[in-house]
Amino acid sequence: NAGVTQTPKFQVLKTGQSMTLQCAQDMNHEYMSWYRQDPGMGLRLIHYSVGAGITDQGEVPNGYNVSRSTTEDFPLRLLSAAPSQTSVYFCASSGTPEKETQYFGPGTRLLVL
Amino acid sequence: LAKTTQPISMDSYEGQEVNITCSHNNIATNDYITWYQQFPSQGPRFIIQGYKTKVTNEVASLFIPADRKSSTLSLPRVSLSDTAVYYCLVGVGWDNFNKFYFGSGTKLNVKP
Numbered sequence: 307n308a309g310v311t312q313t314p315k316f317q318v319l320k321t322g323q324s325m326t327l328q329c330a331q332d333m334n335h336e337y338m339s340w341y342r343q344d345p346g347m348g349l350r351l352i353h354y355s356v357g358a359g360i361t362d363q364g365e366v367p368n369g370y371n372v373s374r375s376t377t378e379d380f381p382l383r384l385l386s387a388a389p390s391q392t393s394v395y396f397c398a399s400s401g402t403p404e405k406e407t408q409y410f411g412p413g414t415r416l417l418v419l
Numbered sequence: 420l421a422k423t424t425q426p427i428s429m430d431s432y433e434g435q436e437v438n439i440t441c442s443h444n445n446i447a448t449n450d451y452i453t454w455y456q457q458f459p460s461q462g463p464r465f466i467i468q469g470y471k472t473k474v475t476n477e478v479a480s481l482f483i484p485a486d487r488k489s490s491t492l493s494l495p496r497v498s499l500s501d502t503a504v505y506y507c508l509v510g511v512g513w514d515n516f517n518k519f520y521f522g523s524g525t526k527l528n529v530k531p
Binding site: 310341346347348349350396398407408409410411412413 | 453455460461462463464468506522523524
C-alpha cells in the first residue's frame with residue numbers, strides 16, 4: 307500500500323492564480339480531509355468528506371473547493387490564490403469507525419507570491 | 420468542540436521518561452482521546468488512542484483519569500529521534516469527524 311499520496315510536493319503561485327492539490331489513498335477509506343498548517347502552528351481543518359459524493363466544510367474553508375467523485379481521490383482547489391494561503395497542506399484519510407485514526411500524506415508546500 | 424490545552428514545549432534527556440499532559444475540560448461522553456506525533460516536514464503520525472484508564476502499546480502509554488478532563492502521554496526512555504511535536508486530539512471519528520481540533524501541540528526537545 308502506498309497509503310496517502312499528495313502531489314505536488316512544492317508549488318509556487320502568483321496571487322490570483324488557481325490550482326488543484328491532488329490527494330489519493332489506496333486503503334479504501336471512506337473519510338478524507340484536508341488540513342493546512344502555518345509555520346509553528348497546529349493543523350486546521352479545511353474540508354472533509356465522509357464518502358464519494360459527500361463533502362463538508364471544516365474550520366477554514368474560505369477560498370478552497372473540494373469534490374469527491376471516487377473513494378480514492380480528494381482534490382483541493384484554490385480558486386484565486388492569495389498570500390494568506392501560503393502554507394503546508396496535508397491530506398488525511400480514516401477507515402472504519404472502530405479505527406478512528408487518521409493517516410496523513412507527506413504534505414504539499416505552497417508559496418503564494 | 421472539545422478544545423485541548425497542552426504545554427508549548429518540553430525538554431528532556433535521552434533515556435528519561437517523558438510525560439506530556441493535555442487538558443480537555445469539555446470532553447463529551449463519546450469522545451476518544453488520540454495522540455499524534457509530527458516530525459518536521461512530515462504529516463502527523465498516530466501514536467495512541469484511549470477512552471479511559473490506561474492504554475499501552477509498543478511506543479507509549481496513555482493515562483486518563485476517571486473524570487477524563489485530562490490525559491497524559493508517557494514516552495518511556497526517550498531517544499533523540501523522539502524530538503517532535505506531539506498533538507492531543509479529542510473527538511469521535513465517525514459522527515464528529517469534523518470536530519477534531521489539533522491545537523498547537525507540544526514541542527518535545529530531547530537532548531543527548
